[in-house]
Amino acid sequence: MQIPNSIDAVQEMLGAQGYVCGRALGTVVYLSLTLGRPLFLEGEAGVGKTEIAKALAAGLNRRLIRLQCYEGLDASSAVYEWNFPAQMVAIRTAEAGGGADRDALQRELFGPDYLIERPLLQAMRPDDRGAPVLLIDELDRTDEPFEAFLLEALSDFQVTIPELGTIAAPEPPVVIVTSNRTREVHDALKRRCLYHWVDYPDFDREMAILHARAPEAAAALSREVVAFVQQLRTEDLFKKPGVAETIDWAKCLLALDAIDLSPEVIADTLGAILKYQDDIARLQGSEAARLLDQARASLEPA
Amino acid sequence: MAEYAPLDLPADPKLTANITHFARALRKAGLPAGPGRVVDAIRAVQAAGFTGKRDFYWTLHACFVNRPEHRAVFAQIFRLYWRDPRFLEHMMAALLPAVRGVQEDRAAKPAEKRAAEALLDGVERDLPDQPEPDTEGTGIEIDASLTMSAEERLRALDFEQMSTDEIAQAKRMLARLQLPVKPIPSRRAAPSLTGHRIDWRRTLRGSMRQGGELHDIALRRPRPRWPNLVALCDISGSMSQYSRVILHFLHAVSNARGAGWARVHAFTFGTRLTNITRHLAQRDVDAALAAAGAEAQDWEGGTRIGACLHAFNRDWSRRVMGQGAVVLLITDGLDRDDPDMLSREMERLHLSARRLIWVNPLLRWEGFAPRARGIAAMLPHVDSFRAGHSVATLEDLAAMISRTDDAGEKARLLATL
Numbered sequence: 270m271q272i273p274n275s276i277d278a279v280q281e282m283l284g285a286q287g288y289v290c291g292r293a294l295g296t297v298v299y300l301s302l303t304l305g306r307p308l309f310l311e312g313e314a315g316v317g318k319t320e321i322a323k324a325l326a327a328g329l330n331r332r333l334i335r336l337q338c339y340e341g342l343d344a345s346s347a348v349y350e351w352n353f354p355a356q357m358v359a360i361r362t363a364e365a366g367g368g369a370d371r372d373a374l375q376r377e378l379f380g381p382d383y384l385i386e387r388p389l390l391q392a393m394r395p396d397d398r399g400a401p402v403l404l405i406d407e408l409d410r411t412d413e414p415f416e417a418f419l420l421e422a423l424s425d426f427q428v429t430i431p432e433l434g435t436i437a438a439p440e441p442p443v444v445i446v447t448s449n450r451t452r453e454v455h456d457a458l459k460r461r462c463l464y465h466w467v468d469y470p471d472f473d474r475e476m477a478i479l480h481a482r483a484p485e486a487a488a489a490l491s492r493e494v495v496a497f498v499q500q501l502r503t504e505d506l507f508k509k510p511g512v513a514e515t516i517d518w519a520k521c522l523l524a525l526d527a528i529d530l531s532p533e534v535i536a537d538t539l540g541a542i543l544k545y546q547d548d549i550a551r552l553q554g555s556e557a558a559r560l561l562d563q564a565r566a567s568l569e570p571a
Numbered sequence: 572m573a574e575y576a577p578l579d580l581p582a583d584p585k586l587t588a589n590i591t592h593f594a595r596a597l598r599k600a601g602l603p604a605g606p607g608r609v610v611d612a613i614r615a616v617q618a619a620g621f622t623g624k625r626d627f628y629w630t631l632h633a634c635f636v637n638r639p640e641h642r643a644v645f646a647q648i649f650r651l652y653w654r655d656p657r658f659l660e661h662m663m664a665a666l667l668p669a670v671r672g673v674q675e676d677r678a679a680k681p682a683e684k685r686a687a688e689a690l691l692d693g694v695e696r697d698l699p700d701q702p703e704p705d706t707e708g709t710g711i712e713i714d715a716s717l718t719m720s721a722e723e724r725l726r727a728l729d730f731e732q733m734s735t736d737e738i739a740q741a742k743r744m745l746a747r748l749q750l751p752v753k754p755i756p757s758r759r760a761a762p763s764l765t766g767h768r769i770d771w772r773r774t775l776r777g778s779m780r781q782g783g784e785l786h787d788i789a790l791r792r793p794r795p796r797w798p799n800l801v802a803l804c805d806i807s808g809s810m811s812q813y814s815r816v817i818l819h820f821l822h823a824v825s826n827a828r829g830a831g832w833a834r835v836h837a838f839t840f841g842t843r844l845t846n847i848t849r850h851l852a853q854r855d856v857d858a859a860l861a862a863a864g865a866e867a868q869d870w871e872g873g874t875r876i877g878a879c880l881h882a883f884n885r886d887w888s889r890r891v892m893g894q895g896a897v898v899l900l901i902t903d904g905l906d907r908d909d910p911d912m913l914s915r916e917m918e919r920l921h922l923s924a925r926r927l928i929w930v931n932p933l934l935r936w937e938g939f940a941p942r943a944r945g946i947a948a949m950l951p952h953v954d955s956f957r958a959g960h961s962v963a964t965l966e967d968l969a970a971m972i973s974r975t976d977d978a979g980e981k982a983r984l985l986a987t988l
Contacts, residue, residue, distance in 0.1 A: 412796070507884070
């Protein structure tokens with residue numbers, strides 16, 4: 270599929286994949302697609318940073334290549350690795366056959382047959398369906414050397430393999446970089462990307478998201494759930510619930526056959542929205558009932 | 572020093588002397604202006620001529636400055652030495668040892684003070700002597716000074732009782748001090764002769780050079796990495812003298828490349844929390860501290876440790892401690908907030924830190940007991956509790972910082988609770 274030709278088209282395309290996307294996010298996604306620049310998304314956990322890459326890949330009908338970052342990620346796990354056992358077998362076979370041509374053997378051993386492609390290299394390869402979507406997830410978990418290594422890949426869309434030379438992408442992949450901000454990512458990398466801070470959605474958008482993701486939830490329950498979560502986010506919590514938690518919670522409530530919220534139901538299912546003991550302890554007792562009342566009050570005029 | 576030649580300088584001998592003097596002033600302020608450079612500078616000035624002040628400035632600049640952080644110092648010294656003799660008098664006044672607590676409020680530009688000190692060093696000053704420090708409660712240290720050498724004495728002396736000269740000396744001693752830290756294993760591997768994992772990539776490449784023969788197995792082992800340091804420094808009124816010196820110390824630590832510590836994050840707090848990490852990265856210490864001071868609006872105000880720790884836990888903890896940081900908490904623990912909240916925030920801080928070390932200048936008092944509510948609330952949640960009121964105690968801190976079993980005075984004080 271061709272890339273959308275307007276911001277509205279982007280929103281529409283993502284919406285068709287069940288990703289409800291605000292105007293601001295739609296704009297940066299559109300810019301990223303038209304300008305061919307990587308998109309750097311930061312935000313709290315569970316606001317839909319990773320989801321957008323999946324929705325984009327599905328919407329554009331492109332391949333999704335995911336590079337999950339972790340501390341100690343290095344070039345051999347991110348770009349390429351040689352298939353050493355196969356190379357060893359090939360060497361031994363050549364020896365057993367006798368009189369192997371050394372140059373030919375070397376060419377063969379360090380050729381495409383023995384190359385294991387990792388996500389970054391895969392993303393540089395041409396694809397019938399068009400350049401793939403490359404998701405570099407949770408970049409803040411890597412160490413700084415890897416971040417520096419990415420600079421070449423993200424600005425020139427090429428990687429270098431000593432034995433094969435430089436491999437450049439015929440068409441730049443659509444790159445989405447996400448970060449939870451457990452540390453600051455270097456300016457040099459941010460400068461090569463379009464930046465967007467993904468925030469918690471407002472009431473209407475969260476309703477739309479919940480409707481798209483958990484359509485089986487009754488409207489009345491959804492409204493209470495979203496209102497309660499929105500109210501919860503205004504509290505001083507160590508970790509505020511993300512959109513993913515809202516969806517999880519709605520599904521939990523459905524599984525329990527709850528038709529509306531009550532302090533008891535909330536107390537039983539708090540683990541689905543709050544993930545820190547401190548936060549859960551805060552909501553014990555009358556606190557949950559108070560929040561529920563406030564949430565219902567905010568729904569009144571509607 | 573008596574003559575301050577205007578810019579239409581006379582011919583050679585005087586010029587040579589002047590440039591030499593100028594270079595000496597630069598050297599005192601910390602610029603590497605050696606004799607070779609003086610010769611270069613004289614030649615350069617002769618070659619360039621005196622067509623304008625600007626040319627003259629940049630000619631000397633080209634000869635004496637080779638690092639960006641020296642530019643400010645050079646500019647100040649140039650201004651003092653070549654341009655405005657009367658300015659020196661002004662600086663003399665600025666150098667009057669300030670009576671403690673009545674700091675002069677004229678905003679000194681970065682490097683200005685250092686420039687003036689470099690120029691005026693050794694000049695007979697017609698000034699009253701430094702007032703005797705407040706000796707209440709410090710008899711032991713004053714007595715001990717009779718038997719110690721000057722540096723030893725300074726080591727043990729409380730920052731609060733130091734004169735401006737002594738503070739300067741102490742700052743120099745602290746700038747040399749490092750916080751050596753043990754590296755921790757990372758998940759990244761590096762080639763090694765004695766590793767225990769096989770590096771197939773290098774092994775195969777090596778065997779290719781041998782025509783496919785496997786001679787050596789290349790090995791790799793985890794590459795060590797250095798932990799981050801997060802410093803939370805109390806700048807409230809009761810801590811002001813200590814926090815100034817300790818910020819000086821932190822500046823030295825954060826700029827000591829290759830001495831351990833992958834990153835140093837620094838925060839100040841009093842009534843609110845301020846991140847001064849970026850300011851500490853400025854190479855000139857005066858400029859860095861001036862910028863940090865301008866950013867933190869709450870110098871010498873009250874203390875709300877609980878609220879500030881709460882702000883840190885909420886906004887910064889995950890960002891700066893994600894990779895396991897050692898936390899230095901520098902405060903006297905005198906806090907009037909709710910002790911329950913303080914205790915809760917300390918626990919949270921402790922849970923997210925690799926190690927939490929509390930540096931408390933109050934520990935200097937003989938028989939210090941954690942009677943204040945704030946201290947009692949914080950103490951159970953630290954890994955180590957150490958004094959930090961003198962060069963010697965900070966040296967001890969440096970020696971102990973990478974020991975994971977060191978608890979400092981924590982056990983003794985917990986017993987008195």
